Amino acid sequence: GSPQRFREQFGFAPDQRIVLNVGRVAHEKNLGFLLRMFQLVARRDPRAVLVIAGEGPARTSLQAEAEKLGIGPRTRFIGNLDRERTLNDCYAAADVFVFASRTETQGLVLLEAMAQSRPVVSTACLGTRSVLTPGSGACVVEESEGDFAAAVCAVLKDRARARDMGDKARAWAGQWSSASLAANMAHLYREL
Secondary structure, eight states: OOHHHHHHHHTOOTTOEEEEEESOOOGGGTHHHHHHHHHHHHHHOTTEEEEEEBOOTTHHHHHHHHHHTTOGGGEEEEEOOOTTTHHHHHHHHOSEEEEOOSSOSSOHHHHHHHHTTOOEEEOOOTTHHHHSOTTSSEEEOOSOHHHHHHHHHHHHHOHHHHHHHHHHHHHHHHTTSHHHHHHHHHHHHHHO
């Protein structure tokens, strides 16, 4: 993906720090938590913007909540993106990918972000626990707005740490590719 192309297309300044979430915009994705968490990030980092890519039934109420929290101007709901190009550009432009869904069976967007070398700050519930393990390039935190915001701010502040997390994330995501998983399955069948 091209971070510059995404920033130009959606009007983000080069110095803005993109805190990204991708997925269906629904209440079960725990996006209200991310808005409240971002309120804390916004107080600490004047360059931070929260970008939510996707569509869903909760968009209108979440936009109203962002306004009520005073982060409306720094929260962008950008809708569904073309998977072939614009979504990859979006991931590549992110300074940190954030995720707090309580209902995921896999959390494929985590692996998509990690494959783009994006550092991840996330909770780990249900299926995401198998994706977000130590050494994966992710910072896993409890569902606490303060702790989550502190982790996001730490990544935004320390570019070397963010790069290291992104490098680890990309390597980790490679282990989850269809080719890698098929090879693991074939190996298991040979062993049996």
